[in-house]
Amino acid sequence: MAEINLLGLSGSLRSGSTNTKLLVEAARLFGPCKYETADIRFPLFDGDEEAATGVPAAVQKVSDQIAAADGVIISTPEYNKGPSGALKNALDWISRTQGSPWAGKPVAVMSAAAGRAGGERAQMVLRGFMVPFRPRILQGPEIHLARCSDQFDNDGRLTSEMYIRDLTALMKSLADEIAR
Secondary structure (H helix, E strand, O other): OOOOEEEEEEOOOOOOOHHHHHHHHHHHHHOOOEEEEOOOOOOOOOHHHHHHHOOOHHHHHHHHHHHHOOEEEEEEOOEOOEOOHHHHHHHHHHOOOOOOOOOOOEEEEEEEOOOOOOOHHHHHHHHHHHHHHOOEEOOOOOOEEOOHHHOEOOOOOEOOHHHHHHHHHHHHHHHHHHHO
16 A cells, blocks of 8 residues: 555644644654645735735645645644634635545544643634535544643653543544545
8 A cells, every 4th residue: 555645734833833743743643654744824815815816826735735635634722712813714725726625535633722621622613614625524532632731742742641542543543534
């Protein structure tokens, strides 16, 4: 079988982001694969700008990466009880590209946040945002990484056996869904 191609979308643009670390850890626990984190540093969506200049090249690149990926992993922080504006903006822009890069795509969602709920509300809202795109979103196990800044060692690896176990199970489910 050919090498599996995974794409990660982090809802946090911050360097050292725990959501980005969580994606990298998910790819490691997935097992052998080609993994890349997409760059979603897009301009704010503006329909007038789109009409004048078209879809930005950076947006088209990520749309093409989604289409080419065997599976996508998305991790979002929780800002004001929802996903980050950067992630919502990226989803809005990607929806403007030709074709349907998300349609039928296996997708695993997770969240990492400073609070004790680990971004649970943001993840629930993110799942709703994805409905129009018709991906195959995995139902679990759910990963809500609470107190996220305390969950990684100096090498960026998760330290909690519970999170490692659940993230490994989610990545196994993603592998099974990709093979389906």
